[in-house]
Amino acid sequence: MAAEQDYLTEVLAQAADGHEYQWLDEYHGNPNELLKIKHQCCFSFNLSPNQFKAGKRCYIHQRCGDDAN
Ligand SMILES: [Zn+2]
Numbered sequence: 001m002a003a004e005q006d007y008l009t010e011v012l013a014q015a016a017d018g019h020e021y022q023w024l025d026e027y028h029g030n031p032n033e034l035l036k037i038k039h040q041c042c043f044s045f046n047l048s049p050n051q052f053k054a055g056k057r058c059y060i061h062q063r064c065g066d067d068a069n
Pocket of ligand 1: 039040041042043058060
């Protein structure tokens with residue numbers, strides 16, 4: 001596995017809810033580049049690794065988990 005892909009894996013591994021997300025694009029070395037990511041709700045959207053690290057999440061389910069009831 002390329003070091004670039006390891007970085008994306010690491011970003012997910014460092015987040016408590018990282019297991020709910022899957023990157024659909026390849027990382028090209030720029031942490032601010034928007035990449036396609038898929039949430040467990042099956043909604044996919046564009047997010048940069050830095051935005052994910054800053055806590056940005058699936059924007060149609062911003063309260064996924066918070067507001068389940
Ligand atoms: Zn969602």
